[in-house]
Amino acid sequence: MGQVAAGNPGGCGFLGEHVVRMLLQREPRLCELRIFDLHLGPWLDELKTGPVRVTAIQGDVTQAHEVAAAVAGTHVVIHTAGLVDVFGKASPETIHEVNVQGTQNVIEACVQTGTQFLVYTSSMEVVGPNVKGHPFYRGNEDTPYEAVHRHPYPCSKALAERLVLEANGRKVRGGLPLVTCALRPTGIYGEGHQIMRDFYHQGLRLGGRLFRAIPASVEHGRVYVGNVAWMHVLVARELEQRAALMGGQVYFCYDKSPYKSYEDFNMEFLRPCGLRLVGTRPLLPYWLLVFLAALNALLQWLLRPLLLYAPLLNPYTLAVANTTFTVSTNKAQRHFGYEPLFSWEDSRTRTIRWVQGVESSSQ
Numbered sequence: 001m002g003q004v005a006a007g008n009p010g011g012c013g014f015l016g017e018h019v020v021r022m023l024l025q026r027e028p029r030l031c032e033l034r035i036f037d038l039h040l041g042p043w044l045d046e047l048k049t050g051p052v053r054v055t056a057i058q059g060d061v062t063q064a065h066e067v068a069a070a071v072a073g074t075h076v077v078i079h080t081a082g083l084v085d086v087f088g089k090a091s092p093e094t095i096h097e098v099n100v101q102g103t104q105n106v107i108e109a110c111v112q113t114g115t116q117f118l119v120y121t122s123s124m125e126v127v128g129p130n131v132k133g134h135p136f137y138r139g140n141e142d143t144p145y146e147a148v149h150r151h152p153y154p155c156s157k158a159l160a161e162r163l164v165l166e167a168n169g170r171k172v173r174g175g176l177p178l179v180t181c182a183l184r185p186t187g188i189y190g191e192g193h194q195i196m197r198d199f200y201h202q203g204l205r206l207g208g209r210l211f212r213a214i215p216a217s218v219e220h221g222r223v224y225v226g227n228v229a230w231m232h233v234l235v236a237r238e239l240e241q242r243a244a245l246m247g248g249q250v251y252f253c254y255d256k257s258p259y260k261s262y263e264d265f266n267m268e269f270l271r272p273c274g275l276r277l278v279g280t281r282p283l284l285p286y287w288l289l290v291f292l293a294a295l296n297a298l299l300q301w302l303l304r305p306l307l308l309y310a311p312l313l314n315p316y317t318l319a320v321a322n323t324t325f326t327v328s329t330n331k332a333q334r335h336f337g338y339e340p341l342f343s344w345e346d347s348r349t350r351t352i353r354w355v356q357g358v359e360s361s362s363q
């Protein structure tokens with residue numbers, strides 16, 4: 001990037017905030033940053049006093065004209081906006097509208113206004129776990145896997161990713177080709193992770209205990225939010241120089257976080273905060289969990305006219321948590337020199353400190 005302006009739809013989300021802060025800290029050529037989000041965070045005010053012009057724009061990615069106005073004049077767009085809902089809080093139509101139509105609007109905005117580089121936050125969910133529960137064991141971007149989805153969230157991410165990759169090479173205003181690429185994080189953790197916060201509070205309510213539901217042998221891929229943000233910033237920087245290599249490509253987001261089950265991984269942070277995980281094996285038989293997940297889905301459907309019942313456990317979240325899905329790749333290192341910015345120890349310490357802060361702020 002020369003002296004450049006960047007746009008970040010979704011810049012106020014969990015990942016988006018880290019991308020925004022990383023851009024401001026680590027991209028010396030950045031002169032302007034447009035943060036576009038449905039909900040603007042109060043923390044944005046503190047960023048407005050620095051050397052980079054930070055513009056916060058409240059808007060909706062489903063509104064094409066709002067996206068075009070926000071993106072106009074930027075050199076690169078990092079699109080982290082999305083509706084992350086695997087609990088049935090939003091309708092499938094809304095998830096599709098935000099994740100698919102919203103992404104189409106971002107692409108069209110780049111084309112119409114002449115933004116040449118687009119980085120899209122996709123997800124491991126685009127690949128799997130699939131509906132058949134096949135394991136994906138330390139796979140890479142080329143590992144064959146039957147990607148079959150039914151749930152609205154992975155369906156929407158897969159469609160949106162395809163739109164982004166197909167848009168690579170389209171001519172933008174001024175005649176230059178659009179260069180796009182998609183990053184696929186596994187389960188992101190770190191400061192601001194809502195589900196970690198929920199588990200922490202649940203553990204406190206249960207007298208400092210969490211109960212094992214998933215076998216320790218099921219590996220679930222996790223990646224630290226700071227490293228995911230760093231990958232986005234690096235891609236935004238390198239896309240121009242390496243357009244032929246990187247354009248139209250997908251990259252898993254990875255770092256040195258250990259391979260563990262979802263629950264054992266969370267305990268890396270929750271144990272130092274005083275919680276313990278009860279049981280070396282799941283306390284309930286799997287068939288009972290399947291039954292409870294199905295019951296939750298039924299209750300959600302029955303209660304919908306009266307209230308929103310959206311518990312953590314449903315058939316989809318159980319299937320994801322209970323299916324091995326881990327990545328092992330060096331594609332990002334080979335293509336654009338990515339190395340994790342934060343070691344595992346550092347990522348762990350930062351996350352623990354944040355959970356401890358959650359504790360003191362809620363007392």
Ligand SMILES: NC(=O)C1=CN([C@@H]2O[C@H](COP(=O)(O)OP(=O)(O)OC[C@H]3O[C@@H](n4cnc5c(N)ncnc54)[C@H](O)[C@@H]3O)[C@@H](O)[C@H]2O)C=CC1
Binds near residue numbers: 010038
């Ligand atoms: N959290 C995770 O473990 C993973 C997340 N991802 C992807 O990363 C991206 C960011 O996810 P998170 O930061 O976790 O979610 P988040 O919900 O914290 O952030 C999403 C942001 O998008 C904004 N947004 C939602 N609908 C919008 C709309 N209609 N118009 C404008 N802005 C809108 C939200 O206000 C929020 O600030 C998403 O695309 C998600 O699919 C991918 C892999 C894993």
Ligand SMILES: C[C@@H](CO)CCC[C@@H](C)[C@H]1CC[C@H]2[C@@H]3[C@H](O)CC4=CC(=O)CC[C@]4(C)[C@H]3CC[C@]12C
Binds near residue numbers: 122186318
């Ligand atoms: C069965 C429960 C017993 O404790 C545990 C339920 C945990 C689930 C809520 C999570 C397990 C795996 C998570 C998903 C995974 O990390 C991949 C994801 C990628 C995304 O792009 C969005 C978030 C998510 C779907 C993530 C959501 C929460 C889990 C299903």
